[in-house]
Amino acid sequence: MGLIASIKGSISRLFSGGEPKRIGIYGPPNAGKCLAADEEILLSDGTRRPIEEIYSSAREACPDAPDVSGSSHETWFACSDADIRVPSLTGDLTVVPATVSHAFRQRYRGEMYRVRTGSDSSVVVSPEHPFIVRSDGGVAQRRADALSVESRVARLSSAPTPPGPRLRSSVSGMDGTTDRYVADGGCLASTAASPTSIGTTHSASEDIAWESVVSIEVEEYDGAIYDLTVPEHHTFTTADGLVVHNTTLANRIARDWTGDAVGPESHVPHETRRARRKENVEIKRNGSSVTIDIVDTPGVTTKVDYNEFLEHDMTKEDAVRRSREATEGVAEAMHWLREDVDGVVYVLDSTTDPFTQVNTMLVGIIESRDLPVLIFANKIDLDDSSIQRIVNAFPQHEVVPLSALEGDNMDEVYNKIAEYFG
Amino acid sequence: MADITTNDGVQIDLVSRERMQSLRSMEKIRLILDGVREGNIVILEEGLSPDEESKLIEVTMNEISPDEFTGIEIESYPQQESKPGFFSRLFGRDPPNKLTVIGPANRIETLHKDENLIQALVTQ
Numbered sequence: 431m432g433l434i435a436s437i438k439g440s441i442s443r444l445f446s447g448g449e450p451k452r453i454g455i456y457g458p459p460n461a462g463k464c465l466a467a468d469e470e471i472l473l474s475d476g477t478r479r480p481i482e483e484i485y486s487s488a489r490e491a492c493p494d495a496p497d498v499s500g501s502s503h504e505t506w507f508a509c510s511d512a513d514i515r516v517p518s519l520t521g522d523l524t525v526v527p528a529t530v531s532h533a534f535r536q537r538y539r540g541e542m543y544r545v546r547t548g549s550d551s552s553v554v555v556s557p558e559h560p561f562i563v564r565s566d567g568g569v570a571q572r573r574a575d576a577l578s579v580e581s582r583v584a585r586l587s588s589a590p591t592p593p594g595p596r597l598r599s600s601v602s603g604m605d606g607t608t609d610r611y612v613a614d615g616g617c618l619a620s621t622a623a624s625p626t627s628i629g630t631t632h633s634a635s636e637d638i639a640w641e642s643v644v645s646i647e648v649e650e651y652d653g654a655i656y657d658l659t660v661p662e663h664h665t666f667t668t669a670d671g672l673v674v675h676n677t678t679l680a681n682r683i684a685r686d687w688t689g690d691a692v693g694p695e696s697h698v699p700h701e702t703r704r705a706r707r708k709e710n711v712e713i714k715r716n717g718s719s720v721t722i723d724i725v726d727t728p729g730v731t732t733k734v735d736y737n738e739f740l741e742h743d744m745t746k747e748d749a750v751r752r753s754r755e756a757t758e759g760v761a762e763a764m765h766w767l768r769e770d771v772d773g774v775v776y777v778l779d780s781t782t783d784p785f786t787q788v789n790t791m792l793v794g795i796i797e798s799r800d801l802p803v804l805i806f807a808n809k810i811d812l813d814d815s816s817i818q819r820i821v822n823a824f825p826q827h828e829v830v831p832l833s834a835l836e837g838d839n840m841d842e843v844y845n846k847i848a849e850y851f852g
Numbered sequence: 853m854a855d856i857t858t859n860d861g862v863q864i865d866l867v868s869r870e871r872m873q874s875l876r877s878m879e880k881i882r883l884i885l886d887g888v889r890e891g892n893i894v895i896l897e898e899g900l901s902p903d904e905e906s907k908l909i910e911v912t913m914n915e916i917s918p919d920e921f922t923g924i925e926i927e928s929y930p931q932q933e934s935k936p937g938f939f940s941r942l943f944g945r946d947p948p949n950k951l952t953v954i955g956p957a958n959r960i961e962t963l964h965k966d967e968n969l970i971q972a973l974v975t976q
Contacts, residue, residue: 731923732909732924732926732957733923733924734916734922735922735923736918750918757913758913760909760913761914764907764909764913765910768903768906768907791902791909791926791928794902794905795902795906798902798903799902
């Protein structure tokens with residue numbers, strides 16, 4: 431860059447305003463959330479179906495919906511037209527019917543957690559799949575690998591333990607009883623007749639019970655894992671009524687301020703995917719507002735071999751197509767970093783050594799851009815989190831501790847975003 | 853440049869600082885990628901600037917092709933630990949990089965790397 435252009439660029443950065451700032455979120459890939467293929471999900475009509483079947487029927491109903499995952503190992507597509515409705519837990523702990531907006535599938539090889547509760551309900555989820563838990567008198571999200579025996583997780587109070595041939599229901603008030611059992615095959619059976627009535631007439635205390643976790647077993651898993659996106663509330667339940675939730679940092683920021691998400695999070699370590707944008711995210715702080723565009727980028731790599739994708743049950747054609755998408759994603763992320771980003775958030779996992787997780791070349795590139803940089807030390811909800819370790823590794827930058835999953839310290843996160851990028 | 857074709861060896865291109873300094877950014881990237889795509893290991897006495905590294909990644913991604921080219925492996929010693937001063941930040945002056953090793957991703961594997969030693973395994 432020439433001297434004059436450099437000075438003009440620096441001055442314009444100092445005084446620019448009005449246009450949204452584009453904030454790139456970089457960092458090592460992070461595990462996300464998903465359920466094992468045969469986990470049964472509770473639907474609003476009272477039936478339970480394995481999540482892989484729900485995914486397949488969504489795909490059949492929406493055959494032309496494009497794969498927006500941008501990933502070689504994932505498929506994520508819009509499926510609102512399939513009209514799959516599930517009971518979803520709201521922020522005030524009531525249960526309402528909601529339509530699944532996206533279905534997600536991914537190949538995964540690694541550890542899964544079997545979480546079992548006192549009523550013998552169980553679910554097999556990925557390590558970071560969040561549950562809703564009772565904590566210190568409040569309610570929080572906690573991922574599977576942070577749960578402990580005696581953690582109390584949310585479960586629909588009306589969700590039955592093993593389905594019986596005849597169960598009772600009072601959700602619709604049809605029989606005038608106060609029992610909260612449900613009809614064959616599912617919870618809230620009244621909704622079989624009137625799906626939209628799910629939970630809407632019940633108080634929080636009626637809709638949710640808190641069950642203690644009695645065991646957590648780690649299992650090796652090699653197969654497809656699935657997830658559903660439920661707009662607004664971002665929760666759905668297993669067949670036993672256990673409530674699960676999901677989030678990521680970019681998604682949390684987007685959701686907190688726009689009610690929408692940037693995209694699903696990856697499960698495969700070091701996987702590449704297309705960069706994604708969420709534009710015009712308005713963050714209000716101290717009476718003023720800051721408008722930013724969030725650029726959620728893939729992990730940066732220098733190599734992509736389609737043969738690696740063939741190991742994940744793909745045809746060569748599919749593997750080649752996805753590897754091409756992956757290379758385009760990395761190229762895009764590099765191009766945006768040089769040309770089209772006004773600030774950088776570098777997200778690190780505070781539970782692991784920063785020197786083992788950073789891409790030193792990427793850090794060098796970010797450092798050279800003369801952009802405001804914030805370091806986010808994520809996962810402070812975990813016991814082995816060490817913020818100081820990250821502060822020591824990046825003494826020249828401000829480090830903001832947070833838990834994107836739990837929502838811890840997000841006020842400070844937004845204050846710093848407004849301060850650095852506003 | 854001499855072009856020696858051999859079936860039982862690996863060609864190593866040692867590129868001097870002076871040669872790289874005489875080239876523009878895209879010429880440097882072309883020099884590296886042309887060598888790597890022929891199966892050579894390219895060693896730069898002085899590595900690329902961060903901006904050039906970013907372009908190298910972008911161009912590499914654009915050139916990856918099924919059954920032909922799967923990308924590169926690149927390693928260099930960390931840049932010197934020095935907080936950039938005001939002028940350096942304002943004018944974007946980059947500190948010089950250290951020795952850098954680049955090779956075809958399907959033929960070179962980094963075994964160990966620290967601030968003083970890079971160990972790589974090269975296969976044919």
